Amino acid sequence: MSILVDKSSRVVVQGVTGKEGSFHTRSMREYGTHVVAGVSPGKGGTSFEGIPVFNSLASAVANTGADTSIIFVPPAFAADSIYEAIEDQLKVTVCVTDGIPIQEMMLIKQKLKESNTVLIGSNCPGLITPGEAKLGIMPSHIFKKGPIGVASRSGSLSYEVVFGLTERGIGQSTVVGVGGDGVKGTNFTDLLPMFEADPETEVIVLIGEIGGADEEQAAQYIKSKITKPVVSYIIGASAPSGKKMGHAGTIITHGKGTYQSKIHALQEAGVHLARTPLEVAEIVEEISKGKQLKSQAN
Amino acid sequence: MNLYEYQVKQLFKDIGIKTPAGQLAKTEDDAINAYQLVGPEVMLKSQVLTGGRGKAGGIKAAAAEEEVLAVFKQLTGLTIKGLPVKQVWVEEKLQIEQEFYVGITISPDEQLPVLIVSSKGGMDVEEVAREFPEAMAQCVIDMKYPLHDYTVREVLSQLNFRHTIAKRFVPLIQRLYDIYLQYHAILLEVNPLVLTVDGELVAADGRLAIDDNALNKYSTVKKLAVETAQDTVEQRMKKYGIDYVELDGNVGIISVGAGETMATMDLISRQGGKPACFLDFSAGVNPETIALALKTVSLRPEVKSILINIFGGLTRIDKVAEGIVYAIKKIGDIKQPLTIRLEGTNAELGREVIQQHGLESCLTLQEAVYQSVKRGEI
Numbered sequence: 001m002s003i004l005v006d007k008s009s010r011v012v013v014q015g016v017t018g019k020e021g022s023f024h025t026r027s028m029r030e031y032g033t034h035v036v037a038g039v040s041p042g043k044g045g046t047s048f049e050g051i052p053v054f055n056s057l058a059s060a061v062a063n064t065g066a067d068t069s070i071i072f073v074p075p076a077f078a079a080d081s082i083y084e085a086i087e088d089q090l091k092v093t094v095c096v097t098d099g100i101p102i103q104e105m106m107l108i109k110q111k112l113k114e115s116n117t118v119l120i121g122s123n124c125p126g127l128i129t130p131g132e133a134k135l136g137i138m139p140s141h142i143f144k145k146g147p148i149g150v151a152s153r154s155g156s157l158s159y160e161v162v163f164g165l166t167e168r169g170i171g172q173s174t175v176v177g178v179g180g181d182g183v184k185g186t187n188f189t190d191l192l193p194m195f196e197a198d199p200e201t202e203v204i205v206l207i208g209e210i211g212g213a214d215e216e217q218a219a220q221y222i223k224s225k226i227t228k229p230v231v232s233y234i235i236g237a238s239a240p241s242g243k244k245m246g247h248a249g250t251i252i253t254h255g256k257g258t259y260q261s262k263i264h265a266l267q268e269a270g271v272h273l274a275r276t277p278l279e280v281a282e283i284v285e286e287i288s289k290g291k292q293l294k295s296q297a298n
Numbered sequence: 299m300n301l302y303e304y305q306v307k308q309l310f311k312d313i314g315i316k317t318p319a320g321q322l323a324k325t326e327d328d329a330i331n332a333y334q335l336v337g338p339e340v341m342l343k344s345q346v347l348t349g350g351r352g353k354a355g356g357i358k359a360a361a362a363e364e365e366v367l368a369v370f371k372q373l374t375g376l377t378i379k380g381l382p383v384k385q386v387w388v389e390e391k392l393q394i395e396q397e398f399y400v401g402i403t404i405s406p407d408e409q410l411p412v413l414i415v416s417s418k419g420g421m422d423v424e425e426v427a428r429e430f431p432e433a434m435a436q437c438v439i440d441m442k443y444p445l446h447d448y449t450v451r452e453v454l455s456q457l458n459f460r461h462t463i464a465k466r467f468v469p470l471i472q473r474l475y476d477i478y479l480q481y482h483a484i485l486l487e488v489n490p491l492v493l494t495v496d497g498e499l500v501a502a503d504g505r506l507a508i509d510d511n512a513l514n515k516y517s518t519v520k521k522l523a524v525e526t527a528q529d530t531v532e533q534r535m536k537k538y539g540i541d542y543v544e545l546d547g548n549v550g551i552i553s554v555g556a557g558e559t560m561a562t563m564d565l566i567s568r569q570g571g572k573p574a575c576f577l578d579f580s581a582g583v584n585p586e587t588i589a590l591a592l593k594t595v596s597l598r599p600e601v602k603s604i605l606i607n608i609f610g611g612l613t614r615i616d617k618v619a620e621g622i623v624y625a626i627k628k629i630g631d632i633k634q635p636l637t638i639r640l641e642g643t644n645a646e647l648g649r650e651v652i653q654q655h656g657l658e659s660c661l662t663l664q665e666a667v668y669q670s671v672k673r674g675e676i
Contacts, residue, residue: 101512139611156555159611183409213406235560238567246541246556246578255424
């Protein structure tokens with residue numbers, strides 16, 4: 001078990017013939033991801049390294065039974081690709097593209113509420129169920145199969161944390177990079193119930209950052225509904241307010257989404273707080289050993 | 299991207315929102331002309347892309363030509379939050395009955411636009427929210443539909459607005475929402491929105507932050523971007539795919555990935571150092587971008603120590619290491635001590651490259667942070 005994707009996921013790559021699309025399609029396939037089709041308007045009828053290419057997602061789905069997609073489409077057209085994935089009722093779609101305007105994402109978010117499609121991203125590294133399937137651009141070799149579910153707003157930092165876990169021999173069930181934008185398809189609160197229900201996941205790790213309300217909402221949810229131990233690492237304590245630190249979602253506005261408010265909410269919810277990426281692995285290790293838990297107050 | 303106040307006021311005027319009569323002054327002659335046109339009592343407002351101008355002494359009143367000249371000189375000699383004042387907006391002074399606040403931004407909870415109205419304008423919204431919560435009302439806007447009259451009326455009713463005032467607020471707020479949508483705003487504020495003694499609603503200030511992601515896609519916004527373009531280091535770096543934010547510390551940070559960079563900043567601060575910048579070149583690590591990053595950071599006199607912290611995921615660390623060696627050779631003389639931490643794909647190869655060139659690298663992030671802070675103290 002795992003969440004969102006596994007060996008049986010039938011994956012279609014939207015934008016398969018582009019530079020990013022082709023590079024990562026190869027890498028995903030090498031990892032074992034079952035890529036059944038590609039979409040590239042105008043290139044229908046051709047194939048990419050043995051993968052049939054279609055002009056539209058609808059025909060790719062009809063011909064191959066694809067149920068999951070990943071989008072490698074430039075920012076100007078990526079929103080359109082997301083709508084297409086929702087329209088064609090894919091179970092999961094991952095949008096890697098960075099730079100979709102936030103007002104477009106707000107509209108997409110409203111559309112998602114009326115559908116059963118789960119959108120991961122945009123502006124995200126994707127998700128991976130180690131040993132089964134990778135949908136994204138993560139470096140495969142740092143992951144290892146195991147009992148830790150990870151959700152992160154930062155790609156680079158999730159690699160750092162996962163690397164720390166894997167080095168200690170602790171594997172992951174599914175690692176999801178939700179993305180660094182202010183408005184995105186999936187938030188922590190969407191993933192928490194999935195990790196809670198997944199028998200393979202024993203500990204949940206949330207890597208958050210300043211800006212937005214994801215962590216505060218997650219804390220609320222954890223408090224009332226999550227029985228598994230949760231470890232969290234929040235970055236941005238030293239970031240000045242009003243400035244954007246790389247991610248569009250990191251800007252602190254109107255006093256909301258501060259480091260302190262997130263830490264406070266998570267502490268209240270009984271989440272174990274780490275102060276460094278390495279400490280995440282240390283705390284998880286202690287939890288897995290069943291020793292006395294070390295909750296770090298910041 | 300933020301717009302200047304005078305640009306926002308032009309957008310207001312174009313759509314039928316009343317603004318005080320005014321003119322932009324770049325020279326003393328401009329200032330006098332503007333005064334003759336909109337006097338006898340005027341406000342002179344520094345045009346810089348930052349908040350808190352009033353508190354920094356960047357907004358002043360004047361009531362005679364000599365006074366206008368003196369204030370103009372004073373303002374153009376100011377630097378507000380690092381930004382030199384090069385132009386001043388001169389406008390008629392309003393006779394104020396009451397000040398309001400109207401803003402449209404994005405609700406992190408609902409992930410939709412949110413309209414905020416306050417009967418206490420002219421001050422910090424955060425302050426109002428804290429001290430006078432009853433003076434604020436808000437509602438989330440369903441983007442699929444127009445902003446209905448009744449939705450706005452409902453918000454205003456929470457503030458007990460007189461019917462006659464409420465009636466004027468409704469079309470004004472709808473026009474603001476049009477601007478918000480058309481210009482892909484992240485934040486649109488009128489503060490203060492003034493009710494004059496003559497009973498007019500006038501936008502005495504305007505703030506518009508446009509979504510950077512919309513700049514390349516929508517022609518309306520693109521045009522404004524050209525007019526507003528500023529030649530800052532931050533913007534120049536952006537052209538090379540480098541996210542760069544200058545901070546006021548002593549340890550320069552060079553990293554890959556926004557999360558990793560921010561985490562490094564936090565660890566530096568926790569160790570007692572102060573980050574001198576946020577520098578993330580995730581859009582493409584190559585020898586030239588490393589050289590540009592290193593040079594930019596090393597040229598700042600405040601920077602006493604530089605930390606390069608790179609966790610390579612897709613990025614091959616041996617290539618990064620070669621890039622670092624190239625960058626150091628190219629720049630020649632870097633005065634600050636350099637601390638390097640390389641981890642991830644091909645990290646061992648990369649660390650070998652570093653060592654072969656007489657440089658050292660740290661094995662852990664903790665050690666690198668400790669070293670870079672210590673070196674910055676000397």
